[in-house]
Amino acid sequence: MYFILIYMFVINLTTFLTFGYDKSQSRIQGSSRVSEKTLFSLSFIGGSLGGFIAQKYFRHKTKKLSFQVIFWVIVFFQIISLFIWWKFEFLRLWL
Numbered sequence: 001m002y003f004i005l006i007y008m009f010v011i012n013l014t015t016f017l018t019f020g021y022d023k024s025q026s027r028i029q030g031s032s033r034v035s036e037k038t039l040f041s042l043s044f045i046g047g048s049l050g051g052f053i054a055q056k057y058f059r060h061k062t063k064k065l066s067f068q069v070i071f072w073v074i075v076f077f078q079i080i081s082l083f084i085w086w087k088f089e090f091l092r093l094w095l
Contacts (some may be wrong), residue, residue: 007046010043015043040071044074
């Protein structure tokens, strides 16, 4: 259980900092940016909360509709996955 909590903390912190780094790079003309694929990947593997907080805190990627649609599809997928896992775990305890 502790491994999961540590993992969630680390992946969300990493995602938050990566969004922040990309925002800082966006202000510098000609600088290398973090790809959206990387931001989506970090969010998908558990960093969606960190990504959401970073979007609000840094005001980054909040107006790009294509980014928002994909980001919220990832969050929706995670919520559904957690619900299904919880449902089967709950049933397993009673069987």
